[in-house]
Amino acid sequence: MKILVLGSGAREHAIILSLLSEDHDHEVIAAPGNAGIERDVRCLSFDINDPVATANVAIDEAVDLVVIGPEAPLVAGVADELREQGIPVFGPGKAAAQLEGSKTFAKRVMDAAGVPTGRAQRATTLADVEEALDAFGAPYVVKADGLAAGKGVIVTPDRDAALDHARTYLTSGSVLVEEFLEGQEVSLFLLSDGHRVLPLSPAQDFKRLADGDEGPNTGGMGAYSPLPWLDETFGTEDEFVDEVIRTVAQPVVTQLAEEQTPFIGLLYAGLILTDKRETPTDRGIRVIEFNARFGDPETQVVLPRLATPLSQLLMNAATGTLDESDRPQFGLTTAVTVVLASENYPATPVTGRPITGLDSALEVEGVHIAHAATTDAEGTLIASGGRVLNVVALGTTFTEARARAYEAIDRIGLEGAQFRTDIAKRAADAEG
Ligand code: AMP
Ligand code: GLY
Numbered sequence: 001m002k003i004l005v006l007g008s009g010a011r012e013h014a015i016i017l018s019l020l021s022e023d024h025d026h027e028v029i030a031a032p033g034n035a036g037i038e039r040d041v042r043c044l045s046f047d048i049n050d051p052v053a054t055a056n057v058a059i060d061e062a063v064d065l066v067v068i069g070p071e072a073p074l075v076a077g078v079a080d081e082l083r084e085q086g087i088p089v090f091g092p093g094k095a096a097a098q099l100e101g102s103k104t105f106a107k108r109v110m111d112a113a114g115v116p117t118g119r120a121q122r123a124t125t126l127a128d129v130e131e132a133l134d135a136f137g138a139p140y141v142v143k144a145d146g147l148a149a150g151k152g153v154i155v156t157p158d159r160d161a162a163l164d165h166a167r168t169y170l171t172s173g174s175v176l177v178e179e180f181l182e183g184q185e186v187s188l189f190l191l192s193d194g195h196r197v198l199p200l201s202p203a204q205d206f207k208r209l210a211d212g213d214e215g216p217n218t219g220g221m222g223a224y225s226p227l228p229w230l231d232e233t234f235g236t237e238d239e240f241v242d243e244v245i246r247t248v249a250q251p252v253v254t255q256l257a258e259e260q261t262p263f264i265g266l267l268y269a270g271l272i273l274t275d276k277r278e279t280p281t282d283r284g285i286r287v288i289e290f291n292a293r294f295g296d297p298e299t300q301v302v303l304p305r306l307a308t309p310l311s312q313l314l315m316n317a318a319t320g321t322l323d324e325s326d327r328p329q330f331g332l333t334t335a336v337t338v339v340l341a342s343e344n345y346p347a348t349p350v351t352g353r354p355i356t357g358l359d360s361a362l363e364v365e366g367v368h369i370a371h372a373a374t375t376d377a378e379g380t381l382i383a384s385g386g387r388v389l390n391v392v393a394l395g396t397t398f399t400e401a402r403a404r405a406y407e408a409i410d411r412i413g414l415e416g417a418q419f420r421t422d423i424a425k426r427a428a429d430a431e432g
Helices: 010-020 035-040 051-060 071-075 078-084 094-101 103-113 126-136 159-170 230-234 237-258 298-305 310-318 358-362 398-410 425-429
Strands: 002-007 027-032 065-068 120-123 140-144 153-156 175-178 184-193 197-199 208-210 214-217 222-225 264-273 285-291 334-341 367-371 374-377 380-383 387-395
Touching: 002 010, 002 051, 010 027, 010 035, 010 298, 010 310, 010 367, 010 387, 035 367, 035 374, 051 078, 065 078, 065 310, 071 078, 071 094, 078 094, 094 103, 094 237, 094 264, 094 285, 103 120, 103 175, 103 237, 103 285, 120 126, 126 140, 126 159, 126 175, 140 159, 153 159, 153 214, 159 175, 184 237, 184 298, 184 310, 197 237, 222 298, 230 237, 237 264, 237 285, 264 310, 298 334, 298 387, 334 398, 358 367, 358 398, 367 398, 387 398, 398 425
Parallel strands: 002 027, 002 065
Antiparallel strands: 120 175, 140 153, 140 175, 184 197, 184 264, 208 214, 222 334, 264 285, 334 387, 367 387, 374 380
């Protein structure tokens, strides 16, 4: 199979590594990629947010499948043009991608499909925001309605900070004020062919910049999978996953199909598990957000554990032929990823600095590296953005995977680099 992967982050690198690890001779190409991806596959340079340009490349290259990594090309309608041209594509069209692109759209679909989520109020003026903040009470949750590259959400006990955040985003649209939900977060990825859904294994992301969940929200500073503590509440991972399919994923996919905007691609359910139960059958699962693509950095820990060939799952989703018998299988390994970020990320990351020590880091058993923002400057690897790379470590236990990840990250040099030291710490501590 010849597969074109669109995007330039560690998520796309993880997808590519997973495709290359299969027992098949796939030809994988990428656009635009990064320095790490370039070491593994041929990279092309064109505007991946331009539907016609992308379709032309897919035709010229005679690719069998296009996999769209980030949200921007989805919202720009790249998948629609590819489908129009008869090219199988993993990624929803513009209309269904509004599930991620517009929080108001997502709330409407959830309401229509009866999906459990926090109460929310849309506001277009500061006075509306104030009223909603006071109605829900502290801590306050304010979200920009449109795409905001992970910066659109504030969760704060400080009413003035919540108002300032709202003021910023009201200049360009509306905001959503939400009820604060307390509990553990879970990222669950579901493959959809427009009608049926199949689950991947759950992961947990670390959104805040600093240890102990302090500091600003980021794109994600680390992740681990699976989530052993889910078993305490749900018995097994499969029971949890089936409950999410029954109450969240299938209703949403069915709703979008009925609206003639089928969701073909990856439905990312961002969930909070709350103790506040509303009915005897309520198991506390609440949606905090949907994304229309694989999550970053969760993909980096989910895909290395996947035993089923990824290419077949993506192709079956793209061609409307997912089947319950394809249910993805996962290995018993644990996976931990730690993100290495540039100085001053997420505000104004310092870029252009050299990265050293990768070869030494790769010598640590069970470790590989997914590149995010790296470029090659005449043989020197340079950090070119906020989240620079992900160290990914596999192990038989979280204690082992964590030790490997941190051993490897200590071998990497980047002036001013930041990383969290508590990724998967609780999961490891629970192992005793
Ligand atoms: P989002 O971009 O919607 O995933 O929000 C970013 C982060 O803000 C989430 O991962 C949560 O940690 C937090 N968050 C979002 N919505 C809520 C909510 N209603 N209650 C509590 N925390 C939230
Ligand atoms: N890890 C959060 C996201 O991909 O949106």
